[in-house]
Amino acid sequence: MSQTYRLNNSGQINRDKKISFKFNGKKYFGYEGDTLASALLANGVHLVGRSFKYHRPRGFFGAGVDEPYAIVQMVRNNETEPNVRATEQELFEGLEAKSVNCWPSVNFDIGAINNFFNKFLPAGFYYKTFMWPKSFWYRIYEPFIRKAAGFGVASTKYDSERYEHKYEYCDLLIAGSGPAGLSGAYAAAKNGANVILAEEKPRFGGSLLTSEVNIGNQSGKDWAEKIIAELKGMPNVTVKNRSQVFGYYDHNMLVMSEKVSDHLPRSKKFSPKQRLWYIRAKEVLISSGSIERPIVFGNNDTPGVVLASAAKEYLKVYGVLVGKKPLVFTNNDSAYETAIEFKKNGIDPIILDSRNAPKSEIIEEAKNLGIQIKFSYVVVAANGYKKVKSAQIAQISPDKKNLGKIEKINCDCICVSGFWTPTIHLSSQSGNKTKFDEKIDAFVPGKSKQNETTVGSANGIFNLEETISSSFEKGYQLSKKITNNDNKVSTPQVSEKKFTNHDKFWCVPLPDKKNLKRFLDFQNDVTVSDIELALREGYRSIEHVKRYTTLGMATDQGKTSNLNGLQLVSDVENKVVPSVGHTTFRPPYTPVSIGAIVGREIGKHSKPTRKSPIHSWHEKNNAVFVDAGMWLRPRYYKKGSEGLFEASKREAANVRKNVGVCDVTTLGKIDIKGPDAAELLNRVYTNAWLKLPVGKARYGVMLREDGIVMDDGTTTRISENHYHMTTTTAQAANVLSHLEYYLQLVWPELNVNVVSTTEQWAGAAIAGPKSRSLLQKLFPDKDLSNEGLPFMGYTEGDLFGVPARIFRISFSGELAYELNVQSDFGNFMWEKIIELGNEFEIQPYGTEALSTLRIEMGHVAGSELDGRTTPYDNGLDGLISKKKDFIGKRSLNREAFIAKSRQKVVGVVPLDKKTSIPEGSHLVKDASAKLPNPKLGHISASCWSVEYNNPFSLAIMKDGKNMIGKKLYALSPLKNKSIPVEIVSSHYVDPKGERVRS
Amino acid sequence: MLYIKCPYCGLRSQNEFAYGGDGTVKRPTLNKEVSDKEWDNFVYNRKSPRGKHVELWHHISGCRQWIKVQRDTVTHEIFKTVSADKEI
Numbered sequence A: 001m002s003q004t005y006r007l008n009n010s011g012q013i014n015r016d017k018k019i020s021f022k023f024n025g026k027k028y029f030g031y032e033g034d035t036l037a038s039a040l041l042a043n044g045v046h047l048v049g050r051s052f053k054y055h056r057p058r059g060f061f062g063a064g065v066d067e068p069y070a071i072v073q074m075v076r077n078n079e080t081e082p083n084v085r086a087t088e089q090e091l092f093e094g095l096e097a098k099s100v101n102c103w104p105s106v107n108f109d110i111g112a113i114n115n116f117f118n119k120f121l122p123a124g125f126y127y128k129t130f131m132w133p134k135s136f137w138y139r140i141y142e143p144f145i146r147k148a149a150g151f152g153v154a155s156t157k158y159d160s161e162r163y164e165h166k167y168e169y170c171d172l173l174i175a176g177s178g179p180a181g182l183s184g185a186y187a188a189a190k191n192g193a194n195v196i197l198a199e200e201k202p203r204f205g206g207s208l209l210t211s212e213v214n215i216g217n218q219s220g221k222d223w224a225e226k227i228i229a230e231l232k233g234m235p236n237v238t239v240k241n242r243s244q245v246f247g248y249y250d251h252n253m254l255v256m257s258e259k260v261s262d263h264l265p266r267s268k269k270f271s272p273k274q275r276l277w278y279i280r281a282k283e284v285l286i287s288s289g290s291i292e293r294p295i296v297f298g299n300n301d302t303p304g305v306v307l308a309s310a311a312k313e314y315l316k317v318y319g320v321l322v323g324k325k326p327l328v329f330t331n332n333d334s335a336y337e338t339a340i341e342f343k344k345n346g347i348d349p350i351i352l353d354s355r356n357a358p359k360s361e362i363i364e365e366a367k368n369l370g371i372q373i374k375f376s377y378v379v380v381a382a383n384g385y386k387k388v389k390s391a392q393i394a395q396i397s398p399d400k401k402n403l404g405k406i407e408k409i410n411c412d413c414i415c416v417s418g419f420w421t422p423t424i425h426l427s428s429q430s431g432n433k434t435k436f437d438e439k440i441d442a443f444v445p446g447k448s449k450q451n452e453t454t455v456g457s458a459n460g461i462f463n464l465e466e467t468i469s470s471s472f473e474k475g476y477q478l479s480k481k482i483t484n485n486d487n488k489v490s491t492p493q494v495s496e497k498k499f500t501n502h503d504k505f506w507c508v509p510l511p512d513k514k515n516l517k518r519f520l521d522f523q524n525d526v527t528v529s530d531i532e533l534a535l536r537e538g539y540r541s542i543e544h545v546k547r548y549t550t551l552g553m554a555t556d557q558g559k560t561s562n563l564n565g566l567q568l569v570s571d572v573e574n575k576v577v578p579s580v581g582h583t584t585f586r587p588p589y590t591p592v593s594i595g596a597i598v599g600r601e602i603g604k605h606s607k608p609t610r611k612s613p614i615h616s617w618h619e620k621n622n623a624v625f626v627d628a629g630m631w632l633r634p635r636y637y638k639k640g641s642e643g644l645f646e647a648s649k650r651e652a653a654n655v656r657k658n659v660g661v662c663d664v665t666t667l668g669k670i671d672i673k674g675p676d677a678a679e680l681l682n683r684v685y686t687n688a689w690l691k692l693p694v695g696k697a698r699y700g701v702m703l704r705e706d707g708i709v710m711d712d713g714t715t716t717r718i719s720e721n722h723y724h725m726t727t728t729t730a731q732a733a734n735v736l737s738h739l740e741y742y743l744q745l746v747w748p749e750l751n752v753n754v755v756s757t758t759e760q761w762a763g764a765a766i767a768g769p770k771s772r773s774l775l776q777k778l779f780p781d782k783d784l785s786n787e788g789l790p791f792m793g794y795t796e797g798d799l800f801g802v803p804a805r806i807f808r809i810s811f812s813g814e815l816a817y818e819l820n821v822q823s824d825f826g827n828f829m830w831e832k833i834i835e836l837g838n839e840f841e842i843q844p845y846g847t848e849a850l851s852t853l854r855i856e857m858g859h860v861a862g863s864e865l866d867g868r869t870t871p872y873d874n875g876l877d878g879l880i881s882k883k884k885d886f887i888g889k890r891s892l893n894r895e896a897f898i899a900k901s902r903q904k905v906v907g908v909v910p911l912d913k914k915t916s917i918p919e920g921s922h923l924v925k926d927a928s929a930k931l932p933n934p935k936l937g938h939i940s941a942s943c944w945s946v947e948y949n950n951p952f953s954l955a956i957m958k959d960g961k962n963m964i965g966k967k968l969y970a971l972s973p974l975k976n977k978s979i980p981v982e983i984v985s986s987h988y989v990d991p992k993g994e995r996v997r998s
Numbered sequence B: 001m002l003y004i005k006c007p008y009c010g011l012r013s014q015n016e017f018a019y020g021g022d023g024t025v026k027r028p029t030l031n032k033e034v035s036d037k038e039w040d041n042f043v044y045n046r047k048s049p050r051g052k053h054v055e056l057w058h059h060i061s062g063c064r065q066w067i068k069v070q071r072d073t074v075t076h077e078i079f080k081t082v083s084a085d086k087e088i
């Protein structure tokens, strides 16, 4: 069978280019310009999937974004993608797609048994069915739901495609290139505005592609082509097809998803698959058009039931017949165009019109063409399982309540039209309060909240002449407002057929004693009786009805079902539709791929990677790196078969015995200058700063206003009004913001400037008993004796021609120095240290050894300064000035902070001196007590003490001061460990701090 | 995404800024006796008004100035932005 439903010469496809593709493993042919849907229909394939809940056969209903159920799993370039609408997917050579929601196959689906047990799957079935017994949940219900739910399978592979983000600014963004959008764009562009015109489909023109109208002596389609060509040539206009404006956010920010390569077998080199545009528009013209809504009747989900507008689009754009014996069922004039198009192509349709003898130009034309029309007739039900075979039809009474005798009529498709629903998603997302328009039984935009204007059928205008003239006017006015230009182009003449009124009729009553399924929401399998049941069960708010029944959910977002659902609720509740209201329209209007949202921010690019200028040396010397914020820091330097434990032990021991060097470039550095610099430090830090002499460093702790420790570090007075502050690696950015906050907002009278210099200085810590000897080699001319450069002293030196800052500060607890040089000389400095340090058996050490050294010294760091501890908790009492005020001081008097049993940092040693205590373990009195076992404290940091060669930990513990000497247990349920421990002083090594002063 | 007019840099997108909380809070002056209640109000208690609200934003990826922004918490409309030293 090959394209037996393809017409010989109509359509806008390229018949010179035949394309082969596969659907469910079977090979078919189509043409360039087809969608997957149009190509399948050309081949007579109507069955594309199974429905969500009942697994009923499903075909095609729409021809674009309106499609609720033709959702397929795509395979493209060896990658799989779920949730693709067959009506939007353009055909390319080698395309492969599969049905979803069916197992084992679309033709024989086991889940269809749900259809026969459907009384067990009523509204709210998720909530009712799967509640009990509890033990069934994991074994039966969850696996069942997982297998049954969803529209396809997400890929588990890494997506090798490229996705991009683009930021754009424009005067006027126009969403939709139908007659309204084209008119607005043209008028605005000619008036000098910067315009972006976005069209979701590959072809521009919207309804002009399928309608029989004339604009300015041309067919509508030719006029659209001419306008687009002219717009494309204008420098102030960006025209984008395959681009869906899917979200309207605050302050006129709109987001558009451009499908750059989805229509190609594979993306071109250097070209993304999709591009997400963030557009800040001064004004927005919403010309998103309207979507035809169905009339609800029995078994209206049978494959072969399609929207009349979709049938027309398949005919006129793709040259495809959705059937050869069509029935057109309508309550309005627009479906007559579909019938006429069938007739012109040699197919005899029958029209069933629910109205009683309406009169209009197009009805007259249909009659003159000899089309059979049955007025006051309706389709009661479709017959056929996998495809429409016939229809049950009947006459309907003028009040639409009673059906006449049921007749059977042969047909192979039913083209249904229940009038048009304006697409108001974007308007509503912008904050526009919509209003109900009685004339068209639908909501239209109300008063604008942001700078947005809706035109054309999206605004409820279904008359082309009015659409074009009002859109030209809006385009002109909006552009004039922005550009102040006054160049108005003339509006073209329009000729179109005049339509008469539609019938306010949306649902065919059930015949006596028949219980046919009448679907409202095709994607989520929501029927008329589901909504009725939800209302009987007491659901009133339309938002609750939606969630209980799943009406209007998922990727469809109620595009074809929304209004019929509201009609039903209002009928049952005896209310008018506007008082029922509608559910909130939320972005995205159509599904957006996760790849497009993430863009280029994946893997390594998800955040910047900061590397010290010494990074490549570390790499060459087998450093194993660890993430420290955005920085990469050497964790340890691997020698031979060493692991983390052996290497860090070796490195730390060498610092205690000889000398080590550590890259401390990542420490935050802030340059502070100005006559009031000392005063600022005095207010920011808890200790006194006014008397620090030039050439001296001081350790300081800063608090938040709530008394909790924010950060610590040393600050050095470089000269009279110049200080160099260091912060922890993690808090560098916060401390700078903190200082700026106080300088700009709280104490603007202080004459001080602060600037980050973290990246301007490379730093190396040289620590160990032999560090002074090494430093003397690096600076042979300087007096570096204990008197010449005492502990907490600062001097400047010449490092073989490179100016260097020398600080005598220590984190390791050993005699230690820190060197700073300009970043460009960082590697030079490092290599000199290593070179001259060789005779002192120098070894580089990483963050793990650094932690070991500070933990066994009892120096608090990030794991103790965790945003929950006060300076007292950390044993920093000596740093709290009694004489002066500082940030957070007033909070330190809080009752809880000074309570006797307040937590304190202590040391913890396992009784067996062997078992390492996992960080995060809880300290308890009784290891076997009943849960919840009262917690006395937690282990904040653990190391292997190189000084004593046994494990040592720090803990933050309640009443820690009085716990020293106590024997407790460290419990780690995560690691399944219970370790007997003894509480000791946190200052495990050199408690008097003699080494740093030696 | 909000569009915030930095008094120094002009209109910039929200992602260049960090939110800084209530802009009407005044820190008690240093070295002054402050009651528990007054301090509690300064550190912890914030109003969450519906409607106009003066708040702080830090142009952290721009000029690094803290600014005051008067914004409607319901509609997100921004009425006014001023530099840190000015009042709204």
Ligand SMILES: [Zn+2]
Pocket: B006, B007, B008, B009, B010, B059, B062, B063, B064, B065
């Ligand atoms: Zn700025």
